[in-house]
Amino acid sequence: MRKLEILFAKYYRSMANTIYVSEVPFREFMFRDFEGKVRRHISFKDLHDLRRYLVDNPPMHAYYSVSLYKKPTAPMDEKEPIRAELLFDIDSTDFKDEECEGESVWRCKNCGLTGKGIPPERCPKCGSERIEVNHWLNERCISLTKGEVRKLVNVLSEDLGASLDEIAVSYTGNRGFHVRVSEGRLTILSKEGRREVAFYAMGRGFDPTPLFIIDRGLLSLDLRSSVVRRALEHLLHTHRKLSPSMREKIHLLLKGKGIKLNPKERKHLLTLLRESAQRSGVRIDWMVTVDTGRLTRIPNSIHGKTGFRALRLSLDEYEPFNPFTDAVGLPAEPEIRVRVKMPIPSFRLKGEAFGPYSPGDEVQLPGFAAAFVILRGRAESLNH
Amino acid sequence: MREGEILLIAPFSREAAALLEEQGLTIEDLAFDPLLEDARRLARERLIRAIEGRILPPDLANPMNEVYAFVAAKLIASRVGRSMLSRLANYEAKRFVELSERLSTDELLNLARKTFDFDFKLDEGLWIDVVSYSNGCAGIGGPKWRLVNRVVRRGYVLLNERDLRRLISEYVKMRIMETPRVELPEPLEDIAKEISDLFAKRMRRKFKRPKRGDFPPCIRDLISKLRRGENLTHQARFALTSFLLNVGWSEEQVLDLFRSAPDFNERVASYQISHIARRRYKAPSCETMKNWGLCPGDCGRRYMLEGLD
Numbered sequence: 098m099r100k101l102e103i104l105f106a107k108y109y110r111s112m113a114n115t116i117y118v119s120e121v122p123f124r125e126f127m128f129r130d131f132e133g134k135v136r137r138h139i140s141f142k143d144l145h146d147l148r149r150y151l152v153d154n155p156p157m158h159a160y161y162s163v164s165l166y167k168k169p170t171a172p173m174d175e176k177e178p179i180r181a182e183l184l185f186d187i188d189s190t191d192f193k194d195e196e197c198e199g200e201s202v203w204r205c206k207n208c209g210l211t212g213k214g215i216p217p218e219r220c221p222k223c224g225s226e227r228i229e230v231n232h233w234l235n236e237r238c239i240s241l242t243k244g245e246v247r248k249l250v251n252v253l254s255e256d257l258g259a260s261l262d263e264i265a266v267s268y269t270g271n272r273g274f275h276v277r278v279s280e281g282r283l284t285i286l287s288k289e290g291r292r293e294v295a296f297y298a299m300g301r302g303f304d305p306t307p308l309f310i311i312d313r314g315l316l317s318l319d320l321r322s323s324v325v326r327r328a329l330e331h332l333l334h335t336h337r338k339l340s341p342s343m344r345e346k347i348h349l350l351l352k353g354k355g356i357k358l359n360p361k362e363r364k365h366l367l368t369l370l371r372e373s374a375q376r377s378g379v380r381i382d383w384m385v386t387v388d389t390g391r392l393t394r395i396p397n398s399i400h401g402k403t404g405f406r407a408l409r410l411s412l413d414e415y416e417p418f419n420p421f422t423d424a425v426g427l428p429a430e431p432e433i434r435v436r437v438k439m440p441i442p443s444f445r446l447k448g449e450a451f452g453p454y455s456p457g458d459e460v461q462l463p464g465f466a467a468a469f470v471i472l473r474g475r476a477e478s479l480n481h
Numbered sequence: 482m483r484e485g486e487i488l489l490i491a492p493f494s495r496e497a498a499a500l501l502e503e504q505g506l507t508i509e510d511l512a513f514d515p516l517l518e519d520a521r522r523l524a525r526e527r528l529i530r531a532i533e534g535r536i537l538p539p540d541l542a543n544p545m546n547e548v549y550a551f552v553a554a555k556l557i558a559s560r561v562g563r564s565m566l567s568r569l570a571n572y573e574a575k576r577f578v579e580l581s582e583r584l585s586t587d588e589l590l591n592l593a594r595k596t597f598d599f600d601f602k603l604d605e606g607l608w609i610d611v612v613s614y615s616n617g618c619a620g621i622g623g624p625k626w627r628l629v630n631r632v633v634r635r636g637y638v639l640l641n642e643r644d645l646r647r648l649i650s651e652y653v654k655m656r657i658m659e660t661p662r663v664e665l666p667e668p669l670e671d672i673a674k675e676i677s678d679l680f681a682k683r684m685r686r687k688f689k690r691p692k693r694g695d696f697p698p699c700i701r702d703l704i705s706k707l708r709r710g711e712n713l714t715h716q717a718r719f720a721l722t723s724f725l726l727n728v729g730w731s732e733e734q735v736l737d738l739f740r741s742a743p744d745f746n747e748r749v750a751s752y753q754i755s756h757i758a759r760r761r762y763k764a765p766s767c768e769t770m771k772n773w774g775l776c777p778g779d780c781g782r783r784y785m786l787e788g789l790d
Contacts (some may be wrong), residue, residue, distance in 0.1 A: 286612055302630075
């Protein structure tokens with residue numbers, strides 16, 4: 098057995114009892130092993146059965162279905178879904194933030210040009226779009242995504258009516274969070290209904306025209322819509338180039354007052370509000386929300402691209418949560434000697450500082466730190 | 482409201498279903514019972530009207546007949562095929578929107594609660610639970626119907642009565658589309674044959690099966706939905722038409738494709754298609770398709786026509 102596998106096996110032996118999935122018999126499970134082999138359409142009779150499987154066959158990645166099925170082991174279109182958790186994926190990879198992507202390394206697959214930071218859409222040298230990226234993760238990525246979690250939890254409870262005890266937040270084990278509603282009426286949303294809800298949270302497709310109120314030639318906005326309020330406030334606070342007269346008008350709108358607009362101003366306001374609704378919306382990957390056939394990481398299992406635990410957190414826990422101390426799950430022993438393939442910035446795990454390392458360096462690291470740099474693809478293990 | 486009127490207006494209602502169950506009505510009764518001759522006639526008429534797109538005035542004298550006819554028409558349409566069933570679903574939805582004006586607010590809310598499990602709140606306006614709203618509005622096009630453009634608070638969406646009737650009609654459609662396809666006894670099978678011929682005649686012009694080759698998945702989706710006789714939103718129709726005209730289909734070919742739309746009306750459709758052709762509208766951008774909810778996923782194209790001649 099390779100050293101990485103030993104680390105995973107040790108984790109599951111000591112921590113299997115923290116693995117928790119609700120309504121196990123109705124879920125589909127999927128595992129990917131260290132050779133990349135995938136096993137799908139698996140089911141377990143209970144939690145105990147699942148935990149024993151993880152101890153006996155420690156996987157590199159472990160997933161379960163957001164849907165509950167009558168026949169979880171059947172092929173996809175014969176599973177007979179009962180209902181599905183409403184899942185939102187917040188991933189800092191989608192944010193294109195300078196600081197979060199600062200240590201990411203990209204490479205053009207066409208001409209081999211490499212660079213650091215936010216990956217370009219096209220290679221600046223040859224124009225190819227075939228760019229591969231090795232993302233890094235740091236505190237900034239996590240704090241950005243926490244901000245989105247906060248906004249989303251607010252939309253879910255204030256607007257969509259989910260009660261707080263139905264909402265669960267989990268750290269994905271990599272660069273973001275999952276927020277899910279696992280109980281209640283929202284779990285019977287259809288695929289199309291999920292799209293409506295996702296777009297609502299994102300402010301996508303916002304068109305305030307149906308929310309205009311026109312009274313004696315004066316136009317006001319229906320402030321009962323929280324998307325409208327959010328968009329107006331966001332405009333005032335973040336839009337630096339607003340003309341003084343437009344700023345004044347937005348102030349009035351926020352107070353519920355009617356304003357006069359000529360057609361040109363009206364068009365301009367519409368554009369401003371549309372943009373603002375999206376900017377102030379929650380940044381989620383809506384394709385994940387719509388996909389009820391989705392598989393998602395088993396809470397408290399180990400993420401095979403970091404070695405971190407995919408942790409289930411309460412609404413009080415996610416704010417102070419720091420994955421670099423709280424989610425390190427793999428043991429320190431056995432230590433692993435690694436050779437660095439790509440630049441590794443300095444990082445801290447469990448309070449201990451590591452790096453920076455340059456390509457070609459050979460270092461002996463505690464298991465969890467070695468796993469982190471190997472799984473990120475920046476180093477390779479020397480002693481199998 | 483007169484007694485029994487709810488059955489006339491909403492033959493799909495839980496009340497109607499409960500009455501049928503109480504009477505223990507079977508398909509054989511529907512097919513052979515001499516007392517149900519009128520209902521069979523009405524069912525046939527209903528299907529013809531659905532093909533023609535004109536609403537049949539309800540049989541005021543005998544509300545229960547309306548329910549029998551509704552059930553028989555569903556079964557026959559389903560037997561004929563998905564396109565016919567979809568046609569009927571559209572007809573029943575339109576019929577409901579028209580006739581339900583006669584219902585009081587209370588009656589309307591009760592119907593939606595009992596039949597479709599809607600939940601309401603009355604608080605300076607009518608509020609419907611966000612799940613019923615979102616699951617239903619997806620089939621209705623236009624920015625007004627998007628959840629993001631509605632007032633939403635604590636799990637409820639503000640709605641006026643007119644929009645509620647429209648929303649219920651979407652559920653009527655969905656419910657009818659769930660009708661199973663079963664073998665029918667002879668008298669009903671005969672009607673099915675007649676309707677099938679009539680329907681085929683109506684869609685007489687053969688599809689020229691144009692090449693679908695490398696169309697993007699969003700367009701392939703829309704085409705197969707149309708072929709199955711499913712209803713497309715206004716925006717979906719626009720996207721499909723502008724795309725096809727842009728890749729060189731003739732107006733005539735596009736019109737032929739739309740023949741299987743459940744509400745197909747040759748005059749209206751050909752006007753719309755030639756309008757799009759005259760104005761030379763471009764196919765919507767991928768961004769717009771996503772906003773309209775018509776993008777089934779990332780296909781790697783940057784715009785719809787990418788890679789097409």
